[in-house]
Amino acid sequence: MEVDVSAIAFLRRLIRLRSINPPGDERQVALAIRELLDQNGISTELIDLGSERANLVAWIPAANGGSSQRTLGISGHMDVVPTGELKWKHDPFGAVEEDGKLYGRGASDMKGGLVALIFAMLALKRDGIKLGGNLKLLATAGEEAGAVGAKHLAETGNVEELSALLIGEPTNGRICVAHKGALWLEITCYGKTAHGSRPDMGINAIAHLTQVLSVLLSDQFRFRYVEDPMLGGPTMSVGVIAGGVKTNVVPDRCYAELDLRTVPSQTHETVLKEVIAAIDSVKARTPGVKAEVRVINDLPGIKTPEDNPFVGLVREEVSKLPGLSHRVCGMSGYTDASRFVPAKKGLPTVILGPGDYKLAHQRDEYIEIEQFLRFIPLYKSIITKYLGML
Ligand SMILES: [Zn+2]
Numbered sequence: 001m002e003v004d005v006s007a008i009a010f011l012r013r014l015i016r017l018r019s020i021n022p023p024g025d026e027r028q029v030a031l032a033i034r035e036l037l038d039q040n041g042i043s044t045e046l047i048d049l050g051s052e053r054a055n056l057v058a059w060i061p062a063a064n065g066g067s068s069q070r071t072l073g074i075s076g077h078m079d080v081v082p083t084g085e086l087k088w089k090h091d092p093f094g095a096v097e098e099d100g101k102l103y104g105r106g107a108s109d110m111k112g113g114l115v116a117l118i119f120a121m122l123a124l125k126r127d128g129i130k131l132g133g134n135l136k137l138l139a140t141a142g143e144e145a146g147a148v149g150a151k152h153l154a155e156t157g158n159v160e161e162l163s164a165l166l167i168g169e170p171t172n173g174r175i176c177v178a179h180k181g182a183l184w185l186e187i188t189c190y191g192k193t194a195h196g197s198r199p200d201m202g203i204n205a206i207a208h209l210t211q212v213l214s215v216l217l218s219d220q221f222r223f224r225y226v227e228d229p230m231l232g233g234p235t236m237s238v239g240v241i242a243g244g245v246k247t248n249v250v251p252d253r254c255y256a257e258l259d260l261r262t263v264p265s266q267t268h269e270t271v272l273k274e275v276i277a278a279i280d281s282v283k284a285r286t287p288g289v290k291a292e293v294r295v296i297n298d299l300p301g302i303k304t305p306e307d308n309p310f311v312g313l314v315r316e317e318v319s320k321l322p323g324l325s326h327r328v329c330g331m332s333g334y335t336d337a338s339r340f341v342p343a344k345k346g347l348p349t350v351i352l353g354p355g356d357y358k359l360a361h362q363r364d365e366y367i368e369i370e371q372f373l374r375f376i377p378l379y380k381s382i383i384t385k386y387l388g389m390l
Pocket of ligand 1: 077109110143169170
């Protein structure tokens with residue numbers, strides 16, 4: 001295999017740019033990508049999102065002047081999650097290479113996939129390939145918190161023209177055609193303060209929230225859904241709980257944040273109703289419970305039919321590579337597709353990228369350099385097969 005030294009060098013450069021979300025700081029990444037694409041004669045547009053944040057859009061138009069109906073979107077996010085409390089084996093922003101692995105926050109999730117997509121674009125340009133349709137790169141900010149960059153692109157008309165979408169999130173080479181939806185809820189219980197020695201004078205918000213959570217987390221509580229063959233069933237996890245000020249003060253406020261992951265047979269509206277009904281059951285049996293629910297993140301799941309022609313084409317290209325499976329699968333985590341697909345109903349979407357999703361958000365994240373490099377020609381062949389060459 002021809003080793004693309006410049007692709008590795010560029011990936012190292014992006015890993016060293018600390019686009020940690022929060023706050024994001026993706027502008028520096030967007031500027032680096034823009035510089036590289038501009039130097040190679042690829043049109044770009046930097047879309048400012050304020051305070052060091054930006055999306056970057058780039059495109060190679062169809063060689064016949066745009067008469068083709070097809071526009072393939074290729075997409076990756078530029079932000080990374082924080083490095084965590086524990087010390088890493090290598091500097092998380094050092095892009096250290098060891099035993100064929102490149103270490104760093106974002107190596108797998110997902111600067112690796114993003115750089116592979118960018119270098120597939122550069123290879124098309126370098127080889128003078130005349131595409132039969134349009135190719136559009138959507139590099140996003142803020143995927144790791146509500147997919148805000150993708151939301152902005154969807155709201156500003158950057159998605160309607162797409163006829164298919166390829167997202168380079170780390171799937172370890174697996175072809176994902178579905179992912180769960182995410183519904184994040186904040187449940188707050190309100191009470192009344194009193195001296196800790198006179199709990200009878202107050203209303204304890206922590207005690208009430210504990211009751212609410214014990215109902216929601218009990219085996220008796222079940223969402224109504226139909227098991228999805230690829231995604232299974234929904235899940236619920238309590239991620240945050242906070243309340244109270246002092247040992248000897250009855251707390252008047254306590255809240256929890258819940259992370260619900262949904263499957264296609266559920267609507268988020270129904271899920272919310274089911275949660276509220278569970279809270280109402282606590283209210284009915286315990287006088288004085290005051291609880292409010294607020295939706296803090298609402299991202300639908302996606303699912304592209306297995307027999308979609310774009311899925312078939314991707315499977316065919318992937319099956320040419322030894323060690324990769326042409327079988328399709330689903331994933332539990334959401335992607336920018338949650339923002340893109342609702343903006344273009346039925347947009348065929350495939351998530352396929354180098355890097356292991358199990359390493360995403362973990363300490364000592366890395367990408368296998370060989371796998372990363374294999375994705376450049378794979379992406380290139382998917383692009384040329386889908387858009388056609390003149
Ligand atoms: Zn990601």
